[in-house]
Amino acid sequence: MNTTTADRTESDGATSSTETTTGESDERTNAAWREYSFAGDPVLSVADLNVWYDDDHALKDISIDIPEKSVTALIGPSGCGKSTFLRCLNRMNDRIKSCRVEGSVAFNGQDIYADGTNLVELRKRIGMVFQHPNPFPKSIRDNVAYAPRKHGDLDRGLVPRLLGREETEKENELVERCLRDAALWSEVEGRLDDNALGLSGGQQQRLCIARCLAVDPEIILMDEPASALDPIATAKIEDLIEDLAEEYTVVIVTHNMQQAARISDQTAVFLTGGELVEYGDTDQVFENPRSQRVEDYITGKFG
Numbered sequence: 692m693n694t695t696t697a698d699r700t701e702s703d704g705a706t707s708s709t710e711t712t713t714g715e716s717d718e719r720t721n722a723a724w725r726e727y728s729f730a731g732d733p734v735l736s737v738a739d740l741n742v743w744y745d746d747d748h749a750l751k752d753i754s755i756d757i758p759e760k761s762v763t764a765l766i767g768p769s770g771c772g773k774s775t776f777l778r779c780l781n782r783m784n785d786r787i788k789s790c791r792v793e794g795s796v797a798f799n800g801q802d803i804y805a806d807g808t809n810l811v812e813l814r815k816r817i818g819m820v821f822q823h824p825n826p827f828p829k830s831i832r833d834n835v836a837y838a839p840r841k842h843g844d845l846d847r848g849l850v851p852r853l854l855g856r857e858e859t860e861k862e863n864e865l866v867e868r869c870l871r872d873a874a875l876w877s878e879v880e881g882r883l884d885d886n887a888l889g890l891s892g893g894q895q896q897r898l899c900i901a902r903c904l905a906v907d908p909e910i911i912l913m914d915e916p917a918s919a920l921d922p923i924a925t926a927k928i929e930d931l932i933e934d935l936a937e938e939y940t941v942v943i944v945t946h947n948m949q950q951a952a953r954i955s956d957q958t959a960v961f962l963t964g965g966e967l968v969e970y971g972d973t974d975q976v977f978e979n980p981r982s983q984r985v986e987d988y989i990t991g992k993f994g
């Protein structure tokens with residue numbers, strides 16, 4: 692069994708913290724609050740990550756190791772950098788002009804920020820689901836099969852069709868498997884050719900998860916995937932996330948403290964100023980936080 696700690700950059704412990712939001716007490720952060728040991732190698736290993744939007748320093752010296760096949764929750768008040776951090780994990784921030792990233796993010800030991808990284812391949816391996824479901828205005832089937840067709844994983848173009856080598860069977864199997872894995876199959880199996888925009892919000896979000904699964908990812912990043920959904924749809928997404936973690940690594944941003952406590956294995960708490968203040972086993976973070984500010988945040992004193 693290998694053990695690994697979340698923070699390898701500071702050995703002495705304390706750093707000073709000066710920025711606070713209203714009601715957030717001042718305290719010196721401690722590297723020990725981010726130490727988290729787990730079995731196995733990390734699937735993602737982030738070291739000394741700093742992010743700026745122009746001159747605005749949005750994330751400061753983030754180092755964290757994320758174990759595979761588990762759920763990692765990212766929590767913290769609005770504007771503390773959770774979405775920014777999530778986008779660093781598959782280089783979505785590359786699309787934001789003002790954004791500059793320093794540091795490294797190793798995915799199975801390979802730095803995704805190294806020159807020559809194939810971003811299309813990277814985003815297939817590390818997929819993303821957003822706050823508001825964003826299915827394509829196409830059929831349910833087309834939504835799931837779109838990327839595999841586009842990437843050539845399914846032969847559906849004119850040439851294979853003319854040659855009689857169209858992979859209809861393979862596509863049907865893929866669509867069914869992904870919709871089953873996204874816990875949506877039983878609700879849509881009779882209407883795969885209907886427009887996806889006719890589905891409910893919760894169904895659309897599960898379709899987006901199915902679409903993400905169709906390219907065979909290893910990691911699924913989710914930014915508040917249930918915040919636009921009603922309690923029943925939210926419960927379905929939560930159950931689904933727990934099931935997905937048996938095969939995939941899930942990293943989820945949530946504002947819902949109960950949700951983080953219910954579904955995650957480990958929790959990372961970001962606070963004002965773009966710092967990762969505490970990281971550890973979810974039960975420990977919620978029941979016995981090491982940082983006073985984290986305790987204040989979790990108990991609703993600010994944020």
Ligand SMILES: Nc1ncnc2c1ncn2[C@@H]1O[C@H](COP(=O)(O)OP(=O)(O)OP(=O)(O)O)[C@@H](O)[C@H]1O
Pocket residue numbers: 744747749767768769770771772773774775776787789
């Ligand atoms: N595209 C952008 N351009 C400029 N600044 C940005 C951009 N995106 C985020 N920021 C800034 O970076 C900081 C972190 O923002 P981020 O969206 O990551 O926070 P968050 O924790 O996800 O907040 P929320 O909980 O409200 O979604 C904020 O100060 C924000 O204003």
Ligand SMILES: [Mg+2]
Pocket residue numbers: 773774775914944
């Ligand atoms: Mg956000």
